[in-house]
Amino acid sequence: MASPQENVKLPENPTLQEWQRAVDGWIKTVGVRYFDPLTNTAVLMEEVGEFARIMARVHGEQSFKNLEEKQQWQAQVSDELADVLFVLTCLANQHDINLAEALQKNLSKKTERDGTRHKNNTKL
Numbered sequence: 434m435a436s437p438q439e440n441v442k443l444p445e446n447p448t449l450q451e452w453q454r455a456v457d458g459w460i461k462t463v464g465v466r467y468f469d470p471l472t473n474t475a476v477l478m479e480e481v482g483e484f485a486r487i488m489a490r491v492h493g494e495q496s497f498k499n500l501e502e503k504q505q506w507q508a509q510v511s512d513e514l515a516d517v518l519f520v521l522t523c524l525a526n527q528h529d530i531n532l533a534e535a536l537q538k539n540l541s542k543k544t545e546r547d548g549t550r551h552k553n554n555t556k557l
Contacts, residue, residue, distance in 0.1 A: 448533065449531075449532045449533040452518075453532060456519060456522045456523060456526060460526075467523055467527055468523075470524060470527050473520055473523050477520040480513060480520055481517055483513045484510065484513040484514060484517060487509050487510050488510075490502075491510075
């Protein structure tokens with residue numbers, strides 16, 4: 434019998450569909466079940482807040498609590514972004530949303546809407 438780790442191992446450079454399947458596999462073998470969507474939305478806000486805390490220290494006016502935290506900020510950002518992506522994927526899975534299709538539609542929408550808008554922005 435395969436271990437839970439083997440059931441959710443990602444291929445190198447996974448597609449979004451592979452990522453969604455891996456998250457679903459992890460939830461069903463390690464996490465037992467998905468949290469309800471409202472709980473996952475709250476968890477998402479928590480994770481985005483943790484990411485924002487680091488950004489406030491790296492790019493904003495807040496300072497790091499100690500030297501070690503300052504030296505590890507990139508690893509922390511990587512970890513927090515992965516947490517955000519994980520919870521977003523849980524929400525997508527719970528609502529039967531194919532992230533690859535959703536992102537393609539969104540990029541097309543942005544391209545159509547903003548095709549020349551940013552080129553004409555003198556602030557950029």
